[in-house]
Amino acid sequence: MENTDHPLLHWIPNKLIEKEGEVYFEWIYLGDKRYLDPFFEETLVKCIGYPENLKRFKVVSTAANLIDWADELASAELKALVFHVSRCGSTMLAQSLAVSPQNIVVAEAPILDAILRSELFDPVQKRALIKAVITLLGQKRFPEEKNLVVKLDSWHIFEAGELRSIFPELPFVLLYRNPTEVLKSHSKLKGMHMVPHLLPSKIFGITTKEMAEISFQQYSAVVLEKYYQAYFDFHETDQNVLVYNYKDGMRDILEKVIDMINGDYYIEEIDQMYERLKKHSKNEGNTFKGDSFLSENLAMDLTSVNHLYEKLESKLSGELTDRN
Known part of the structure; x- marks a missing residue:
């Protein structure tokens, strides 16, 4: 599956919004920004000024949309x-891994924390959302990307059992x-x-x-x-x-x-x-x-x-x- 002409290419869910008892996700356009900053939020801040993100009407989806769309992207x-x-x-570990263009490293994405801490979803829907959001954050936006590593917030150790049920x-x-x-x-x-x-x-x-x-x-x-x-x-x-x-x-x-990632790295990448x-x-x-x-x-x-x-x-x- 290729993402090259998918309308969601370079778009990721960014914010969880509750309005009148309904839950929505606001999306943000990343352009050509790779996740190279020490923290994911720093990358998002750099993307706010893109014309796609300055429009009066934001790109918004339901939780069900988000889960469905994640299946469409490699x-x-x-x-x-x-x-x-x-x-x-x-x-330091995340920054070093991010040096290789083969690695996508997501470091403490606020949207993941928002879902993990939310009480707006039943357990089945929450698990599906976490899996879908990680898929969307790890979409293959550039040809060389192969490996995805997600660094969580420190308090997410208390969600380790829940995350293990999603990723056995x-x-x-x-x-x-x-x-x-x-x-x-x-x-x-x-x-x-x-x-x-x-x-x-x-x-x-x-x-x-x-x-x-x-x-x-x-x-x-x-x-x-x-x-x-x-x-x-x-x-x-x-x-x-x-x-x-x-x-x-x-x-x-x-x-x-x-070694654990077992990627097909060039010697130069490992040195870097x-x-x-x-x-x-x-x-x-x-x-x-x-x-x-x-x-x-x-x-x-x-x-x-x-x-x-x-x-x-x-x-x-x-x-x-x-x-x-």
């Missing part, structure tokens, strides 16, 4: 979903890192999930009672606790999971993911992907010189989160020993 083969605890190398055979890549390093990175500039009330606490499985007892500073550590517990629990029950610690080195992690690791993940113009963390202690109790991290480390190293 998509690159989905090779992995990438989960992460934030500040653990996922953006797909490798799930889980990235994590020493909690002190993650939290020190957030102490310089907090991600939205680390600030109380910016996202509903129930996303993380934090109860109203817990919220009343957690200090502003401690909240970040509790969110990370929930992440590590979710990693441990999912890894317990799922065999098709690749779990990598940032301390293993990004080159080693990238090499393993490239490794070369990208030397630049800052969120700013390719700057050389990456390693993280510079604050030397003072974090104003939070890390006992529980460190215990969960060590529990996960112990489980993974035990499995590695068994295999060898």
Whole structure:
């Protein structure tokens, strides 16, 4: 199947809109923009000025339209979903993979988060929508595109079971890192999930009672606790999971993911992907010189989160020993 003359070529669903009890999807035209920015939303912002997106009447569809249309477009083969605890190398991994024109890398698409968190769909329709949206985001817009990798938002680890039901055979890549390093990175500039009330606490499985007892500073550590517990629990029950610690080195992690994708890469492409690791993940113009963390202690109790991290480390190293 070719997309060359399909009317939806270069169009993707962009926003979920609820109006008078009905749900619609607004679409955006991408032109010739590849997904090369550290975050998907940055690419979308660059597309807003296209004439197709400035018209008074927007391109809008129903959920049923969207699901039907996804079947009409050829998509690159989905090779992995990438989960992460934030500040653990996922953006660097995504940016390096995106260097190859054979790879489509979708990094934290807002439309996927909107559907995953929505309560407007029944479970069957939600699963069909997630699958259709990933197909549309991964449409083959350029001839060389073959592989699709989707990096999710960090809190989507709590949707791993649901996503596994949609993609039963797909490798799930889980990235994590020493909690002190993650939290020190957030102490310089907090991600939205680390600030109380910016996202509903129930996303993380934090109860109203817990919220009343957690200090502003401690909240970040509790969110990370929930992440590590979710990693441990999912890894317990799922065999098709690749779990990598940032301390293993990004080159080693990238090499393993490239092997897993099993793409038909040229040597030059692989060299360029490794070369990208030397630049800052969120700013390719700057050389990456390693993280510079604050030397003072974090104003939070890390006992529980460190215990969960060590529990996960112990489980993974035990499995590695068994295999060898």
